[in-house]
Amino acid sequence: MTHRFTLSRRSFLAGTAAAGGLSLGFSLPALAQDAPTGDIPEMNAWVVINPDNTVVVRVAKIEMGQGTLTGLAQLVAEELECDWDNVTWSYPTPGENVARSRVWGSFGTFGSQGIRTSHQMVREGGAAARMMLVQAAANRWGVDAGTLSVSKGVITGPGGETLTYGEVAADAANLEVPTEVALKDPADWTIAGSRVLRLDTTGKLDGSQKYAIDLKVDGMMLAAIKQTPVMGGKIASIDADAVMGMPGVQRVVQISDEAVVVVADTWWRAKTALDALPIEWDLGENASFGMADLEAMLDEGLSATEAFVGNQSGDVAAAFESAAQVLEADYHYPWQHHATMEPMNAMALVTDDSCEVWVPTQNAETDLAVAAETTGLEIPQCEIHRINLGGGFGRRASAADYTVVALKVAMEMKGTPVKVIWSREEDTTHGTYHPTTKARMRGALDADGNLTALHMRISGQSIFAGLMPFALQNGMDPLTFQGLQADGPEGQLGYTVPNLLVDHAMRNPPVRPGFWRGVNNNQNAFYLESFMDELADAAGKDPLEFRRGLMQNHPKHLAVLDKVAEGIGWDTPAPEGRFRGLCQHMGYGSYVAAAAEVSVDDRGALTIHKIVAATDCGHVVNPQQVEAQIEGSFAYGLSAGLLSQVTMEEGRVQEENFDTYPIVSMWEMPAVESHLIPSGGFWGGVGEPTIFVATPAVMNAVYRATGQRIRELPLSKHDLTPQ
Amino acid sequence: MPTLVVNGTSMDFDAEPDTPLLWVLREQLGLTGTKYGCGVAACGACTVHIDGIATRSCQMQIQDIRPGEEITTIEGLSPDRSHPIQQAWAELDVPQCGYCQSGQIMAAAAFLHDFPEPTDEDIKQNMTNLCRCGTYNRIKAGIKRAAELS
Numbered sequence: 001m002t003h004r005f006t007l008s009r010r011s012f013l014a015g016t017a018a019a020g021g022l023s024l025g026f027s028l029p030a031l032a033q034d035a036p037t038g039d040i041p042e043m044n045a046w047v048v049i050n051p052d053n054t055v056v057v058r059v060a061k062i063e064m065g066q067g068t069l070t071g072l073a074q075l076v077a078e079e080l081e082c083d084w085d086n087v088t089w090s091y092p093t094p095g096e097n098v099a100r101s102r103v104w105g106s107f108g109t110f111g112s113q114g115i116r117t118s119h120q121m122v123r124e125g126g127a128a129a130r131m132m133l134v135q136a137a138a139n140r141w142g143v144d145a146g147t148l149s150v151s152k153g154v155i156t157g158p159g160g161e162t163l164t165y166g167e168v169a170a171d172a173a174n175l176e177v178p179t180e181v182a183l184k185d186p187a188d189w190t191i192a193g194s195r196v197l198r199l200d201t202t203g204k205l206d207g208s209q210k211y212a213i214d215l216k217v218d219g220m221m222l223a224a225i226k227q228t229p230v231m232g233g234k235i236a237s238i239d240a241d242a243v244m245g246m247p248g249v250q251r252v253v254q255i256s257d258e259a260v261v262v263v264a265d266t267w268w269r270a271k272t273a274l275d276a277l278p279i280e281w282d283l284g285e286n287a288s289f290g291m292a293d294l295e296a297m298l299d300e301g302l303s304a305t306e307a308f309v310g311n312q313s314g315d316v317a318a319a320f321e322s323a324a325q326v327l328e329a330d331y332h333y334p335w336q337h338h339a340t341m342e343p344m345n346a347m348a349l350v351t352d353d354s355c356e357v358w359v360p361t362q363n364a365e366t367d368l369a370v371a372a373e374t375t376g377l378e379i380p381q382c383e384i385h386r387i388n389l390g391g392g393f394g395r396r397a398s399a400a401d402y403t404v405v406a407l408k409v410a411m412e413m414k415g416t417p418v419k420v421i422w423s424r425e426e427d428t429t430h431g432t433y434h435p436t437t438k439a440r441m442r443g444a445l446d447a448d449g450n451l452t453a454l455h456m457r458i459s460g461q462s463i464f465a466g467l468m469p470f471a472l473q474n475g476m477d478p479l480t481f482q483g484l485q486a487d488g489p490e491g492q493l494g495y496t497v498p499n500l501l502v503d504h505a506m507r508n509p510p511v512r513p514g515f516w517r518g519v520n521n522n523q524n525a526f527y528l529e530s531f532m533d534e535l536a537d538a539a540g541k542d543p544l545e546f547r548r549g550l551m552q553n554h555p556k557h558l559a560v561l562d563k564v565a566e567g568i569g570w571d572t573p574a575p576e577g578r579f580r581g582l583c584q585h586m587g588y589g590s591y592v593a594a595a596a597e598v599s600v601d602d603r604g605a606l607t608i609h610k611i612v613a614a615t616d617c618g619h620v621v622n623p624q625q626v627e628a629q630i631e632g633s634f635a636y637g638l639s640a641g642l643l644s645q646v647t648m649e650e651g652r653v654q655e656e657n658f659d660t661y662p663i664v665s666m667w668e669m670p671a672v673e674s675h676l677i678p679s680g681g682f683w684g685g686v687g688e689p690t691i692f693v694a695t696p697a698v699m700n701a702v703y704r705a706t707g708q709r710i711r712e713l714p715l716s717k718h719d720l721t722p723q
Numbered sequence: 724m725p726t727l728v729v730n731g732t733s734m735d736f737d738a739e740p741d742t743p744l745l746w747v748l749r750e751q752l753g754l755t756g757t758k759y760g761c762g763v764a765a766c767g768a769c770t771v772h773i774d775g776i777a778t779r780s781c782q783m784q785i786q787d788i789r790p791g792e793e794i795t796t797i798e799g800l801s802p803d804r805s806h807p808i809q810q811a812w813a814e815l816d817v818p819q820c821g822y823c824q825s826g827q828i829m830a831a832a833a834f835l836h837d838f839p840e841p842t843d844e845d846i847k848q849n850m851t852n853l854c855r856c857g858t859y860n861r862i863k864a865g866i867k868r869a870a871e872l873s
Contacts (some may be wrong), residue, residue: 063820064820065818065819065820065821065856066819067819197813197816198816198818200821201812201813201816201817201818201821202804202813203821204818204821204824204825205804205809205812205813205818205824205828206756206797206798206800206801206804206809207754207755207756207757207796207797207798207825208756208798209821210755211758211822213755213758213759214749214755216753216755222750247739266738266746266750266751267746267750268738268742268743268746268750269739272739339855340820340822340855341758341760341766341768341820341822341823341853341854341855341856342758342760342820342822343759343760388820388821389820390758390820390821390822391820391822391855391856392820393855421759423762424759424760424761424762424763425762624816625816628816628819628858628861631857631858631859631860631861632819632856632857632858633857634857635854635855635856635857635859636855636856636857657761657762657763657765658760658761658763658765658766658853659763659765663853663855664857664859665851665852665853665859666846666847666850666851666852666859666862666863667847667851669857669859669860671860672860
C-alpha cells in the first residue's frame with residue numbers, strides 16, 4: 001500500500017518555523033493509506049469510544065505542563081456531549097500521522113498554538129462523532145435522528161428509551177463521517193470553559209508518570225555525552241583505552257567532530273567514565289570570544305546605517321528635527337537558557353531496517369524526519385514515541401540535537417537501545433539560547449508632552465539566522481519584530497505613534513540561539529514598556545495616562561491595561577513604602593498586561609508584594625489552567641528579569657548549573673492575581689504571553705521605588721541600596 | 724551484595740560505594756519517581772526521606788547511608804496517593820509538567836511534619852525546591868490545604 005517518497009528535513013523544519021508564530025508553508029507528501037489502527041473501531045481520528053463508555057480523545061499536541069492535553073480534550077468532549085468523567089486520552093504517533101495524510105495536522109507544540117490552531121478540527125471531530133452515534137441509535141430504533149436527544153454520553157429516544165455511546169459505538173463507526181457539522185456557540189459550553197481538573201495529574205503525584213529519562217527497555221544501555229565547549233570546536237584526540245576498564249563501560253563512541261559519548265550499563269557509570277576520559281580539543285576560532293566582543297558587536301549595530309525595517313510610518317527624521325524634547329536610552333537583554341527540569345535526553349533503537357526513538361519533543365514530526373535523514377531509512381521504517389516532557393519552553397521545539405545524538409550512538413550499536421542523558425552541566429552549556437540583543441530607544445516629545453516620534457533600533461541576534469536560515473526573508477528575520485508590527489492577528493503594537501521606525505541591525509555572535517518561551521516578545525516588551533515609562537516621566541505624565549493617550553485605536557490592548565490598573569488600585573496611593581509599575585503587550589494572538597507592587601528595603605532587597613495580571617485570549621477553555629499559565633509565567637519571566645543570564649568567556653558558556661544560573665524559587669515568587677477577560681471572536685494563546693509583561697511591570701515599579709532605571713537584565717547585576 | 728531498606732523493603736543492588744543514592748534508586752532499584760535535576764543538590768528534584776528527614780539524594784553517596792536507615796521515596800509515601808500532600812496536590816491541580824513534583828511532594832511532606840500549621844513565611848523559608856513551570860503559588864496553597872486535611 002505504501003509508496004516511496006522523499007521527505008526533506010527542510011519541509012519539516014519549515015513547519016517548525018511556526019514556533020515563532022509564522023505561517024510558513026508546510027507541504028508533506030502522504031502515504032496512500034488512510035486506515036485507522038487499533039482494535040476498537042474509531043469514530044474518527046479524534047475519538048474512540050470503548051464498549052464501557054470510556055472515551056479516548058486523540059491528542060495531536062504534546063503535554064509539557066501547559067495543560068493543552070486537557071484543554072483539547074475538553075473541546076472534543078464538549079461537542080461530543082460525553083460524560084467528562086469518562087474521558088481519557090492517547091497520543092497518535094508521527095508515523096501514524098504521515099500514514100494517514102496528516103489527519104491530525106501538525107504535532108508541533110509551540111508558539112502558544114496548541115488550542116488556538118486546532119480548536120476547529122478537534123471540535124469538528126467531537127461533533128462529527130456525536131452525530132454518528134446519534135444516527136446509529138436512530139437507525140437501531142428506526143426513528144429520525146432529529147427526534148433524539150443526547151446528554152453525557154446517553155442518547156434518549158422519542159419514547160424515553162436510552163442507549164449509551166458505548167452500546168452504539170461499533171455501529172456508529174461504520175457510518176459515513178459527516179462532512180458538515182455545526183459547532184456550539186461558546187456561550188453554551190459546559191465542559192469547555194469550565195475549571196475541570198487536568199487529565200494527567202495522577203501519575204505526577206506518586207512518581208508513576210514515566211518521562212523519557214525514566215524509560216527502561218530490555219537490553220538498554222545508557223550514554224553520557226560531552227560536546228565541544230566552544231561552538232565550532234572539534235575533538236583533536238580521545239584516549240578511550242583509559243576508561244574502557246572502568247565499571248560497566250561498554251563503548252566510547254565519537255559521534256561527530258564535536259561530541260563523544262561513553263556507553264555503559266548505567267548512566268552513572270557512563271558519566272563517571274566520561275568525566276575521566278582524556279579528551280584533547282581543537283577549540284577553533286571562537287575560543288577567544290567573550291562578553292567584551294559581544295558588547296562591541298551589539299554596540300556597533302545600535303548606530304549602524306543599514307538595518308532591516310520591521311515597522312515604519314510617517315517621517316521619523318523630520319519629527320525628531322522639530323521635537324521639543326528628545327529622549328534616548330540603550331537597553332540590553334542577555335542570553336537565557338531554557339533550563340527544563342528534565343535534562344535533554346533521547347533513546348534510540350536502530351536496526352538495518354528499522355528505527356525507533358523515544359524522546360521528549362515539542363515536534364515529533366521533526367524528530368521523525370531527523371530519524372529518516374540520520375539513519376538513511378525510509379519514513380515508514382522509522383517511528384517516534386511521544387513521551388510527556390519534563391518542561392519544553394522551546395528547547396525541545398526545533399533543534400532535535402538530542403535525537404540526532406541518540407540515533408548516531410544507536411547506529412554504532414545496532415540492535416541495542418541506547419539512551420543518552422545530558423548532565424545538567426552539559427545541558428546548560430549546550431543550549432539554544434534566548435537571543436541577546438540591545439536596543440537604542442529614541443523618542444520625540446512635543447511641547448505638550450505628546451509622543452511625536454519613536455525610533456526603536458534593535459541590534460543583535462536572529463533566531464532564524466542561527467537555527468533555520470532558510471526562513472529568513474531576503475536576509476531579514478521578521479520574527480525579531482514580534483509584538484512591534486503594525487497589524488496582524490499574531491501580535492501588533494498597541495500604540496499609535498505618528499512617526500515610527502522599528503528596525504533591526506542583525507549581529508550574530510557565535511552562540512546557538514533558539515526559541516525561548518515568549519521568544520522575541522520578551523525583550524521587545526522590556527525595551528518598549530520600560531521606555532514608555534521613561535517617556536511618560538519626560539512628558540511629566542502618569543505612565544498609565546501617557547499610554548492611554550496612544551492607545552485609543554487599540555481597545556483590546558487598552559482593556560487589559562485598564563484591568564490591571566484597576567486591580568492594583570492605580571488611582572489610589574500605594575501603601576507606605578510601596579511602589580507600582582504597569583505595562584502591556586500583545587503576542588501569540590493574546591492581549592496581556594501586568595501591574596506590580598514592590599518595595600525595596602534599606603539593604604537594597606526587592607520584595608514583590610503583589611502582581612495583578614490580565615489576559616484577553618478571546619476564548620478561555622479552562623480558566624484554572626489559564627491562571628496556572630499566567631502564574632507560572634511570572635516565575636519563568638521573572639527568572640530572566642531578576643536572576644538569570646548566560647554569559648560567555650573564552651568561547652565558553654560560563655553558567656553550568658542552578659548554582660550559577662539561578663531561577664525564581666518560592667522565595668522570590670510573588671502573589672499573582674489573574675483576571676481573564678476573554679472578549680470572544682478570536683483565539684489567542686496562553687502558554688507564553690504573560691512572560692512578556694512580567695519583567696517590565698516589575699522594573700517600572702523598581703524605578704518608582706529607587707529612581708534606578710534598569711536597562712540591563714538581570715536585576716541582580718544592579719545594587720538597589722539607597723544612595 | 725549491599726542492601727538498602729527502601730519503602731519498607733530490603734533491596735539488593737550493584738553499585739560502587741561512591742554512587743549517589745539517586746542513581747541507585749533510579750538505575751538499580753527501578754524507582755524512577757525520584758528525579759535527576761541538577762546533581763548538585765541545588766534543585767531538590769531528587770528529594771527522598773531518610774528516617775523521615777528530607778534529603779537530596781543526588782549528594783548522598785550510598786556508602787554514607789548507615790545500616791538500618793529507612794529510605795522513603797515518592798513511590799512509598801503512601802500506598803494510594805492518600806498522603807495529605809498528595810490529596811491537596813490533586814485537589815488544587817498543582818503539577819504542570821510534573822517533573823519536579825516528586826521532590827516537591829517529598830519536601831512538602833517532611834516540611835508539614837515539622838510545621839503542622841505552616842505560615843506563608845515558614846513555607847517561603849523552607850520550601851527551596853525549584854520548579855521551572857512556576858507552580859510555587861499552588862504548592863503554597865497545597866501545603867496549607869494539606870495542613871487542614873491532616
